Amino acid sequence: MTRDKKEVGMEQSKIILSEKEIPQAWYNIQPDLPEPLAPALHPKTFKPLGPQDLAPLFPMELIKQEVSQERWIDIPDEVLDVYKLWRPTPLHRAYRLEKALGTPARIYYKNESVSPPGSHKPNTAVAQTYYNKKEGVKRIATETGAGQWGSALSFACNLFGLKCTVYMVKVSYQQKPYRRVLMETWGSEVHPSPTNSTNAGRSILEKDPECTGSLGIAISEAVEDAVTHDDTKYSLGSVLNHVLLHQTVVGLELKKQLKLAEEKPDILIGCVGGGSNFAGFCFPFVKDKLQGKKIQIIACEPEACPTLTRGPYRYDFGDTACTAPLVKMFTLGHSFVPPPIHSGGLRYHGDAPLMCLLVNKGIIEARAYHQNPVFEAAVLFARTEGILPAPETAHCIKAAVDEAKKCKETGEEKCIVIAFSGHGHFDLAAYDAYLGKKLEDYAYPEEKIKEALAAIPSIG
Numbered sequence: 001m002t003r004d005k006k007e008v009g010m011e012q013s014k015i016i017l018s019e020k021e022i023p024q025a026w027y028n029i030q031p032d033l034p035e036p037l038a039p040a041l042h043p044k045t046f047k048p049l050g051p052q053d054l055a056p057l058f059p060m061e062l063i064k065q066e067v068s069q070e071r072w073i074d075i076p077d078e079v080l081d082v083y084k085l086w087r088p089t090p091l092h093r094a095y096r097l098e099k100a101l102g103t104p105a106r107i108y109y110k111n112e113s114v115s116p117p118g119s120h121k122p123n124t125a126v127a128q129t130y131y132n133k134k135e136g137v138k139r140i141a142t143e144t145g146a147g148q149w150g151s152a153l154s155f156a157c158n159l160f161g162l163k164c165t166v167y168m169v170k171v172s173y174q175q176k177p178y179r180r181v182l183m184e185t186w187g188s189e190v191h192p193s194p195t196n197s198t199n200a201g202r203s204i205l206e207k208d209p210e211c212t213g214s215l216g217i218a219i220s221e222a223v224e225d226a227v228t229h230d231d232t233k234y235s236l237g238s239v240l241n242h243v244l245l246h247q248t249v250v251g252l253e254l255k256k257q258l259k260l261a262e263e264k265p266d267i268l269i270g271c272v273g274g275g276s277n278f279a280g281f282c283f284p285f286v287k288d289k290l291q292g293k294k295i296q297i298i299a300c301e302p303e304a305c306p307t308l309t310r311g312p313y314r315y316d317f318g319d320t321a322c323t324a325p326l327v328k329m330f331t332l333g334h335s336f337v338p339p340p341i342h343s344g345g346l347r348y349h350g351d352a353p354l355m356c357l358l359v360n361k362g363i364i365e366a367r368a369y370h371q372n373p374v375f376e377a378a379v380l381f382a383r384t385e386g387i388l389p390a391p392e393t394a395h396c397i398k399a400a401v402d403e404a405k406k407c408k409e410t411g412e413e414k415c416i417v418i419a420f421s422g423h424g425h426f427d428l429a430a431y432d433a434y435l436g437k438k439l440e441d442y443a444y445p446e447e448k449i450k451e452a453l454a455a456i457p458s459i460g
């Protein structure tokens with residue numbers, strides 16, 4: 001006698017691919033965009049950047065990927081070999097969350113938290129480190145805020161035998177030591193930024209010896225370190241086209257997994273800091289949407305850093321010191337000072353130009369959330385599905401919960417997929433603050449946005 005799978009509690013909870021099914025090529029969305037991407041501009045001349053402008057910072061292969069019009073870019077065997085340490089990542093069906101919500105919606109999450117550093121970041125860290133090594137680079141310099149990106153790059157550099165120098169925003173270095181310890185365990189040198197070893201750091205410390213640092217300052221220090229050392233390049237963990245490209249392994253695997261589950265996604269939801277995990281997750285589906293498939297794609301951000309929901313779409317500098325190129329994006333102004341919310345990875349003033357173009361065209365929609373409801377959703381997720389989400393990830397869990405509740409009202413059986421970008425095991429202080437009712441909601445003031453926008457050069 002055959003029994004219904006549901007009856008015996010044997011519904012498939014995880015959809016797992018074999019290692020042979022790791023995608024062999026990354027998907028480059030550039031040739032499929034509804035209009036060409038506006039070029040990145042030189043920070044001094046405001047003229048379009050050429051490859052030679054970027055050569056002191058990045059290996060040539062990454063510069064080529066940045067502007068490539070090839071739809072598919074092969075993933076090198078050496079990169080695939082490292083991906084196999086944790087890829088393919090599982091796609092989970094969130095049965096227990098569905099049950100707690102009493103929703104007819106089917107909720108899935110693509111779990112990038114299973115990587116050794118605990119997030120999606122190594123998908124690009126491994127690729128970037130590989131190309132640096134291939135071109136003879138001996139050391140990579142980077143910045144990190146709370147430490148997610150720094151730990152992913154440390155992990156990758158350690159595996160490929162490159163040195164790694166991380167400029168970590170001083171306040172995080174002092175207050176959140178465990179990510180630093182992880183980076184040091186993988187062999188990196190971690191400096192509290194601002195340091196006394198770069199001109200950028202020294203000039204800040206001269207003015208303010210007690211300065212606790214910012215991502216903008218740490219970027220300036222890492223860039224200066226790279227351009228003043230022949231054997232060293234710089235690496236960025238989000239925003240740039242090649243970073244988003246490397247993250248498409250996530251969405252390409254997801255496509256195969258949904259097919260195995262005989263599902264078609266109605267709603268794809270991710271969180272956005274610079275846009276890399278969200279883009280990697282949804283770009284392979286954007287292609288389908290542009291060809292007429294009906295898919296709702298939702299980007300989630302904090303109310304405290306409402307780039308996509310309240311910033312204008314225009315050219316701005318990538319960093320505070322105006323030394324990074326200008327790109328066309330939604331922006332809160334490069335002098336934006338992030339308020340102290342707990343989602344360290346979602347506090348950048350701009351967003352990836354590729355994603356911004358699609359938001360501007362209405363193909364992707366954006367929503368902003370306060371941190372208390374975000375943590376409420378995170379705790380519900382932890383109590384039902386077991387995994388403690390990163391505060392960044394919790395933003396899209398909040399959106400998924402809202403959508404699932406709407407389905408409960410309408411009776412619609414929608415298929416909702418969450419980009420589960422990372423776990424929150426290093427963010428327990430944030431959970432402690434939430435559970436102790438000490439978290440404050442904060443919407444970024446309109447006057448501050450206006451003030452910061454007034455300082456942006458008017459281009460195009």
Ligand SMILES: Cc1ncc(COP(=O)(O)O)c(C=O)c1O
Pocket residue numbers: 119120148149237238239271272273274275276277278344345346390392393421422423
């Ligand atoms: C877990 C996690 N999710 C999301 C983000 C946001 O970055 P991105 O928008 O580049 O994916 C970060 C950034 O540090 C992160 O650590």
